[in-house]
Amino acid sequence: GDSVTQMEGPVTLSEEAFLTINCTYTATGYPSLFWYVQYPGEGLQLLLKATKADDKGSNKGFEATYRKETTSFHLEKGSVQVSDSAVYFCALSFSGGYNKLIFGAGTRLAVHP
């Protein structure tokens, strides 16, 4: 079945460090890919998305590129801040049909001053 796999956390970084959170997927078709972020005590917010191969989603300094050949959608940021501390979820859904999101398990990021 369709699934999303994320690197296990927690990821602990110092402020201004480079961030990579790995995400790979298994899908029978060509899904759209998403990164959602959940700050402490809040619900999920869409961070960025990409709807087709080689698309790059970006927002708030975060980027992720849809790589069909490696079935990946890794999240990157060049310089993290303490305020980026949150749980990050990778997810997929299929454009042509039912809007059903399939999530990875989430990766917790902790950024220290």
Added chain:
Amino acid sequence: ETGVTQTPRHLVMGMTNKKSLKCEQHLGHNAMYWYKQSAKKPLELMFVYNFKEQTENNSVPSRFSPECPNSSHLFLHLHTLQPEDSALYLCASSQDLLGADTQYFGPGTRLTVL
């Protein structure tokens, strides 16, 4: 603020209680969702409604009973729950059901079953 509100934010109930969770979206969307978020598990889709009609019940036990009186409101009625039902329950909405529309999430209700 995502335009999706949920009440209450926290709920503690015994196994014999009956309670309801409420979700309201102010975005003019047509589709609404209930998700369960348990510790160390991926988010689980529970129910989907489109134009007030239930389109998916993801093998959820009958002790969870959803209700969608209109496109803006979604309820989750709870009765005779088990301790393993303790989790964060998230509501979401999207413009439509078809396509990869962005889903907007509420802050969730943290449920504890004693």
